Amino acid sequence: MQLNTKNQLQENLIFTRPSSLNARPHHFCPGCGHGIVHRLLAELIDEFDIRQNIILVAPVGCGVLAYFYINVDGCEAAHGRVPAVATGLKRVHPDNIVIGYQGDGDLLAIGIAETIHAANRGENITIIFINNALYGMTGGQMAPTSLVGQKTKTSPYGRSVEEAGYPLKACELLATLAAPVFIERTSVHSIKQIIKTKKAIKKGLSNQIKGKGYSFIEVLSMCPTGWGMKPQAAVEWIETHMVPYYALGNLRDR
Amino acid sequence: MSKKIFMRGNEALAEAAIIAGCRYFFGYPITPQNEVPAYFAMRLPQVKGTFLQAESELAAINMVFGASAAGARVMTSSSSPGISLKQEGISYLAGAELPAVIANIMRGGPGLGNIAGAQGDYFQATKGGGHGDYRIIVLAPYSVQELADLTVLAFDLADTYRMVCMILGDGYLGQMSEPLVLPKPSSKHFDKSGWALNGAKGREPHIIRSLRLNPEHALEDLNVKLQKKYQTVAQNEIRYEEYKTDDAEYLLVGFGICSRIIKAAINGLRDKGVKAGLFRPVTLWPYPYQALQNCAKNVKKVLVVEMNAGQMVEDVRLALNGAVPVDFIGRMGGMIPEVEDIIERIESYAA
Ligand code: SF4
Numbered sequence: 001m002q003l004n005t006k007n008q009l010q011e012n013l014i015f016t017r018p019s020s021l022n023a024r025p026h027h028f029c030p031g032c033g034h035g036i037v038h039r040l041l042a043e044l045i046d047e048f049d050i051r052q053n054i055i056l057v058a059p060v061g062c063g064v065l066a067y068f069y070i071n072v073d074g075c076e077a078a079h080g081r082v083p084a085v086a087t088g089l090k091r092v093h094p095d096n097i098v099i100g101y102q103g104d105g106d107l108l109a110i111g112i113a114e115t116i117h118a119a120n121r122g123e124n125i126t127i128i129f130i131n132n133a134l135y136g137m138t139g140g141q142m143a144p145t146s147l148v149g150q151k152t153k154t155s156p157y158g159r160s161v162e163e164a165g166y167p168l169k170a171c172e173l174l175a176t177l178a179a180p181v182f183i184e185r186t187s188v189h190s191i192k193q194i195i196k197t198k199k200a201i202k203k204g205l206s207n208q209i210k211g212k213g214y215s216f217i218e219v220l221s222m223c224p225t226g227w228g229m230k231p232q233a234a235v236e237w238i239e240t241h242m243v244p245y246y247a248l249g250n251l252r253d254r
Numbered sequence: 255m256s257k258k259i260f261m262r263g264n265e266a267l268a269e270a271a272i273i274a275g276c277r278y279f280f281g282y283p284i285t286p287q288n289e290v291p292a293y294f295a296m297r298l299p300q301v302k303g304t305f306l307q308a309e310s311e312l313a314a315i316n317m318v319f320g321a322s323a324a325g326a327r328v329m330t331s332s333s334s335p336g337i338s339l340k341q342e343g344i345s346y347l348a349g350a351e352l353p354a355v356i357a358n359i360m361r362g363g364p365g366l367g368n369i370a371g372a373q374g375d376y377f378q379a380t381k382g383g384g385h386g387d388y389r390i391i392v393l394a395p396y397s398v399q400e401l402a403d404l405t406v407l408a409f410d411l412a413d414t415y416r417m418v419c420m421i422l423g424d425g426y427l428g429q430m431s432e433p434l435v436l437p438k439p440s441s442k443h444f445d446k447s448g449w450a451l452n453g454a455k456g457r458e459p460h461i462i463r464s465l466r467l468n469p470e471h472a473l474e475d476l477n478v479k480l481q482k483k484y485q486t487v488a489q490n491e492i493r494y495e496e497y498k499t500d501d502a503e504y505l506l507v508g509f510g511i512c513s514r515i516i517k518a519a520i521n522g523l524r525d526k527g528v529k530a531g532l533f534r535p536v537t538l539w540p541y542p543y544q545a546l547q548n549c550a551k552n553v554k555k556v557l558v559v560e561m562n563a564g565q566m567v568e569d570v571r572l573a574l575n576g577a578v579p580v581d582f583i584g585r586m587g588g589m590i591p592e593v594e595d596i597i598e599r600i601e602s603y604a605a
Contacts, residue, residue: 068464096452
């Protein structure tokens with residue numbers, strides 16, 4: 001706060017709601033990582049001044065209402081089909097910025113074919129992948145990204161390698177392909193990582209604006225509800241359990 | 255001056271779609287419709303369109319969803335097993351009220367079946383193959399000419415009602431070559447600026463969705479709206495053909511390729527002095543119940559002939575509601591009913 005010459009109170013806001021983020025309460029649980037990523041995306045849309053150019057494709061899962069929170073043209077996709085819907089949209093409107101937002105069941109289980117093929121075609125789209133190691137929306141079932149030993153509704157004794165194999169690593173899988181121009185895994189469990197996440201999404205968007213091709217940003221994200229933890233414990237669980245398996249960092253930047 | 259050309263059914267379908275302004279095709283290979291994507295792959299780049307061979311039928315129908323949401327005229331084609339895979343997407347298209355044209359060049363089933371033409375997907379097409387209360391418009395051409403004409407119409411119907419319109423052909427129709435006059439594009443214009451996605455420039459954002467979390471005020475409202483729309487379609491869009499029905503004592507009913515065999519049988523019967531006629535529904539949904547009822551008023555018996563175990567015959571019985579006895583001949587697994595068998599069956603009624 002400052003006093004101006006007329007001795008009136010003048011606001012000096014240093015932290016505001018991005019104008020692309022709708023002023024409506026969201027449905028995410030306390031401590032959920034989705035809200036952070038939504039905000040980062042909205043900030044970047046403001047910074048690039050591309051709000052009126054965006055088409056956001058929302059998944060089936062906790063991210064399904066993304067189009068309610070971010071003030072842009074939005075499109076739903078059937079479970080796993082975000083990259084296919086995004087492909088259809090982008091092929092019709094190559095000048096629009098098409099962003100796909102997906103969770104781990106959506107992107108790596110039911111939709112892994114669409115994920116790999118959209119990436120392999122080098123579709124000029126940006127995919128944001130929220131990896132929280134289980135199915136949040138349906139109540140915490142085992143996902144392809146659930147860690148070995150992780151207890152979920154459908155792995156009550158812990159994920160066993162004999163039964164379910166090993167957790168899938170999306171970035172490493174996609175890095176075997178020639179077409180993607182940007183692949184990076186980040187996290188939202190610390191300020192430092194949140195800043196890195198924003199940078200990565202920024203690169204993903206600028207790649208698309210420049211017409212460079214397919215960008216993929218995986219974000220390790222807290223799901224305190226699904227993990228049965230307090231928000232602070234969830235933040236720590238990412239550091240102690242997820243990061244050691246899902247190495248943070250860039251796998252491709254062309 | 256419209257010139258007659260010689261074309262294979264599947265290629266005429268694709269060319270007619272291009273004439274109708276379709277510039278986007280997403281599909282996946284399956285026999286006996288492979289000439290459709292191959293033709294689009296050749297032609298669409300020439301007209302600045304996009305052909306994309308999808309990684310699966312699921313991907314293809316959802317690419318159609320995206321392109322339709324973007325406001326484009328778009329289609330996909332497949333054959334029976336592939337159409338089964340598209341059903342989830344069709345339900346989503348219905349829920350989001352997106353227009354799209356889908357061709358099913360049917361083959362023998364169930365399962366992998368075979369690649370011969372068949373009509374076993376009537377139930378799936380007309381009664382809703384996907385989940386939820388929805389309808390799609392189903393057109394059943396019986397010649398290459400009609401296949402092309404109905405394809406142009408399909409795009410207009412899809413855009414008029416923001417619905418899926420299916421062309422229900424079969425392997426024989428898709429594979430056979432016939433002379434035809436290529437259809438003209440319709441002059442109708444459809445303004446999609448009120449809902450299509452292209453970035454919220456100077457307007458409120460558009461949202462394409464079928465999720466309505468509130469049962470009372472959202473999802474039931476959507477369903478009521480959809481049902482009203484379907485009623486309008488049922489009032490306005492019924493199409494059928496009658497052949498030699500004026501004085502007919504025996505009425506044959508068939509759709510698509512099967513009605514050609516029926517016509518041959520009717521001509522044979524007429525040569526023998528038996529008064530037979532054909533009622534051929536062109537729209538399988540909406541089904542011409544009333545027209546069929548009127549047509550069958552003065553006949554002694556109705557014989558339905560299909561290349562399945564008896565699917566449309568249920569709608570015929572529904573239309574006639576016991577007023578006239580209904581008999582059925584069906585061949586399955588890609589087999590074609592014989593003209594002689596139809597003649598014999600009709601003659602047996604008189605005996
Ligand atoms: S269930 Fe998990 S992912 Fe879903 S909103 Fe709650 S915390 Fe977030």
